[in-house]
Amino acid sequence: MIHYVITLLSIGGIYLLLAQALNLQFGFAGLPNFGIVGFFAIGSYASALLTANGNFPVYGAMLIAGLLAALMSFGLARIVLRLRTDYLAIVTLSFSEIVRILVIGEEQITNGPRGVSGIPGIPLLWSPGVNAVVLIIAVNVLVALATHLLVRSPFGRSIRAMRDDEAAFASISKSAVSYKLRVFGLGGFVMGVAGALYAHYFGYISPDQFLPLTTFYVWIAVILGGAGRLSGALIGTIVLTLFLEGSRFLRDVLPFISEVEMASVRIGAIGFALMVLASRRPQGIMGDFTSK
Amino acid sequence: MRLLELKELRVGYGEVDIVRGIDLHVEENEIVTIAGTNGAGKSTLVKGVMGLAPRTSGQMTFAGQDLLSRSAEDRRSLGISYVPQVANVFPSLSVSENLSIMGRGQNAKSRMDEMFSMFPALGRRKRTQARALSGGERQQLAFARALMSQPKLIVLDEPTAALSPALSTQVFEQVKQLLSMDVAVLMIEQRARQSLKISHRGYILDSGKVAMVGPAEQLLADPEMEELYLGVHE
Amino acid sequence: MFYANLAMSGLVQGLLLATLALSVSLCFSVAKFTNAATGDFMTVGAYVVVAIQAVTGGSLMLGVLGSCIVTALISLLAYWLLFRHLAHVSPIMSLVASVGLALFLRSVLSLFAGHEQYAIDYPIARAINFHGFLIVPIDLWVALASVALLALVFAVLYLTPIGLQVRALADNRDLARAAGIRSRGVMIVLWSLIGIVSAVGGTIIGIKTVVIPDIGWNLLLPGFAAAILGGLGNPLGAVIAAILLGICQELSTPMVGFVYKTIFSFAVLIAVLIWKPEGLFGRVEQVR
Numbered sequence A: 001m002i003h004y005v006i007t008l009l010s011i012g013g014i015y016l017l018l019a020q021a022l023n024l025q026f027g028f029a030g031l032p033n034f035g036i037v038g039f040f041a042i043g044s045y046a047s048a049l050l051t052a053n054g055n056f057p058v059y060g061a062m063l064i065a066g067l068l069a070a071l072m073s074f075g076l077a078r079i080v081l082r083l084r085t086d087y088l089a090i091v092t093l094s095f096s097e098i099v100r101i102l103v104i105g106e107e108q109i110t111n112g113p114r115g116v117s118g119i120p121g122i123p124l125l126w127s128p129g130v131n132a133v134v135l136i137i138a139v140n141v142l143v144a145l146a147t148h149l150l151v152r153s154p155f156g157r158s159i160r161a162m163r164d165d166e167a168a169f170a171s172i173s174k175s176a177v178s179y180k181l182r183v184f185g186l187g188g189f190v191m192g193v194a195g196a197l198y199a200h201y202f203g204y205i206s207p208d209q210f211l212p213l214t215t216f217y218v219w220i221a222v223i224l225g226g227a228g229r230l231s232g233a234l235i236g237t238i239v240l241t242l243f244l245e246g247s248r249f250l251r252d253v254l255p256f257i258s259e260v261e262m263a264s265v266r267i268g269a270i271g272f273a274l275m276v277l278a279s280r281r282p283q284g285i286m287g288d289f290t291s292k
Numbered sequence B: 001m002r003l004l005e006l007k008e009l010r011v012g013y014g015e016v017d018i019v020r021g022i023d024l025h026v027e028e029n030e031i032v033t034i035a036g037t038n039g040a041g042k043s044t045l046v047k048g049v050m051g052l053a054p055r056t057s058g059q060m061t062f063a064g065q066d067l068l069s070r071s072a073e074d075r076r077s078l079g080i081s082y083v084p085q086v087a088n089v090f091p092s093l094s095v096s097e098n099l100s101i102m103g104r105g106q107n108a109k110s111r112m113d114e115m116f117s118m119f120p121a122l123g124r125r126k127r128t129q130a131r132a133l134s135g136g137e138r139q140q141l142a143f144a145r146a147l148m149s150q151p152k153l154i155v156l157d158e159p160t161a162a163l164s165p166a167l168s169t170q171v172f173e174q175v176k177q178l179l180s181m182d183v184a185v186l187m188i189e190q191r192a193r194q195s196l197k198i199s200h201r202g203y204i205l206d207s208g209k210v211a212m213v214g215p216a217e218q219l220l221a222d223p224e225m226e227e228l229y230l231g232v233h234e
Numbered sequence C: 001m002f003y004a005n006l007a008m009s010g011l012v013q014g015l016l017l018a019t020l021a022l023s024v025s026l027c028f029s030v031a032k033f034t035n036a037a038t039g040d041f042m043t044v045g046a047y048v049v050v051a052i053q054a055v056t057g058g059s060l061m062l063g064v065l066g067s068c069i070v071t072a073l074i075s076l077l078a079y080w081l082l083f084r085h086l087a088h089v090s091p092i093m094s095l096v097a098s099v100g101l102a103l104f105l106r107s108v109l110s111l112f113a114g115h116e117q118y119a120i121d122y123p124i125a126r127a128i129n130f131h132g133f134l135i136v137p138i139d140l141w142v143a144l145a146s147v148a149l150l151a152l153v154f155a156v157l158y159l160t161p162i163g164l165q166v167r168a169l170a171d172n173r174d175l176a177r178a179a180g181i182r183s184r185g186v187m188i189v190l191w192s193l194i195g196i197v198s199a200v201g202g203t204i205i206g207i208k209t210v211v212i213p214d215i216g217w218n219l220l221l222p223g224f225a226a227a228i229l230g231g232l233g234n235p236l237g238a239v240i241a242a243i244l245l246g247i248c249q250e251l252s253t254p255m256v257g258f259v260y261k262t263i264f265s266f267a268v269l270i271a272v273l274i275w276k277p278e279g280l281f282g283r284v285e286q287v288r
């Protein structure tokens, strides 16, 4: 039982990190990222490949993973945001698929579809089983604190001003795009670190763990909770995790439904939830930044 | 007869009211100028009149008929035409398509020919995409488009804003001619002095309210008006 | 000759992409959002053809016509139940909803039809050989059908009164409303067109490959790339870009390998965004 709770907390914690990152990018800065899983995968693979057969320190690898993801997201956004935000969603979505195809294709580096195994766990003071969850929670708290400070900093005020009235903001400051880029890169960093945590927590990663569906899970969590609020990301993630776990239980209770069918039902339910949330309650459960 | 009549009109976006209770009317065959500082809510007011603002309340009638309950699409058929401040033509449509969008059939055809004789520059460029027109031509096209539906009232939002002084004078001449076509005009203008000279009455807006109202000559002669809203020179 | 054959198969691929890019572009220019369900509409179109063929005993003509009707109805339903309610919120929310719709459609399809492969029946004929230049008759038909479809869409847009209204609404929503154009009628035309284009596109993918729940989604990204390359919201540009992309993609296969075909379109996209951010034929749209 305690083991199950820890698993739940770890998985939920990783989703929460992703949700916090999206919250930063979309909720606070208004930049839609539909390629979350791509940056997540970059972080995962970077950290896993660095540590799997070398003696590279895990913490160093995780940092590098985050920086790499940050660099990629920054670069991508830099290219796209020169013209218009509409493209960002499409380009990031494509990007995440490209990452997956590359991971499958570059077998010499990534071991292709077979995935990377033997990724070392997270070295920490406690017993090995607890290590990961403690770190995951700690990183979440850190990110939440950092976001909190960021939002209240002059930098954060600029971001909010930009989100609420881009035209006015552009006239105040010519560096609107530069702000956007930095926020986007920061979000990418968190996604990369989340990916690294994931790799070290599971010890095994493979390309089919990085399907676009994960991106949409995170979107659900953020919209469900209400974009632009920390509490929103938390509540959204809890509901999402419960749903994902619940659908696993459902399968235990209803054995006549096959695994494949259950997967279809789950995807259908996610799709339905996205449609209903977006069209009927775009401001989420907690209300978004437009309601104070 | 009274065409447009607004009572205690409030218009807003989101939570804030930009237009905060305005009384205004336009008679048949009358030119009325709305002037005021930047951001006073002039464009917002006419968006409310056209049904294009997110939130509009108060009373609004046109030729005795309630406007508020009608959609933006319906208001045109009552006889109101609108030329917005920016984006006042369909850029990817050709000149003649911009006109024919306002109506089809034999009647529209002859009306279009009238427009081309009224604005000969347009007649020469029927197949040109509107985005390729010069600023002055575009303004003429916007005018012609608005006149196509034979409106009783035409609402102009800063028709001279992007034009040179010479072209502006030409636009004011055209506005004056509209009277002979039995069209009333509600016109927002920054060049308030010039605009008031061809108007019957004027309203000066400030922060979403009417600051001054009266016959055009009276406003032009008012020293306070001179100091606050007209400036010393044009 | 090798390259001529590749170019031919690229042309067919390009025309297929063109149907998708056209739907994306139409939706973007009129309804003002990126529709991620476009690919899955095509999947639906392909499955409907399979279903009709199963019932009627294999008529391709009947299958395509029926699929046009059914897919158009589904597309209209999506507008009525979903996208209509999103017209006044941020376009990102419409995109999110369209992702939801895509997942939902795919899940319904795989629940009812399973994950097996289906095939669309078509009369098989031997390839005609012109001194090494191979033409497969079905490719010709596919090419003709897509050209006819594209011609139909552009005829509706450019030769009919309702098409004029569609273009006006795409240009300037407020001005169109003030001109008395009802967006509902325009939207019905738009979504019907999207449905019909998807049905034909789906049939083509079904003929060229197999029918599985993922076919549409897999095409979505190159379709998006083509739509952006053509200048998002410029339907004609999207079609031309898609055809070019299809041909280049196929010609590049011997050099970059099969796996990286998809990456090719992305690389082209990024390159164009760097050098010509408004798209190949695009104009910078008015900032909304």
Ligand SMILES: Nc1ncnc2c1ncn2[C@@H]1O[C@H](COP(=O)(O)OP(=O)(O)OP(=O)(O)O)[C@@H](O)[C@H]1O
Pocket (backbone or CB within 6 Å): B013, B018, B036, B037, B038, B039, B040, B041, B042, B043, B044, B045, B085
């Ligand atoms: N779409 C909108 N959403 C929110 N606020 C808006 C919108 N359009 C205008 N406003 C706000 O309403 C106020 C009045 O704007 P409006 O365009 O009506 O002014 P105006 O009197 O026409 O000014 P100008 O002379 O510059 O055209 C401004 O403070 C502006 O920021």
Ligand SMILES: [Mg+2]
Pocket (backbone or CB within 6 Å): B042, B043, B044, B085, B157, B158
């Ligand atoms: Mg104005």
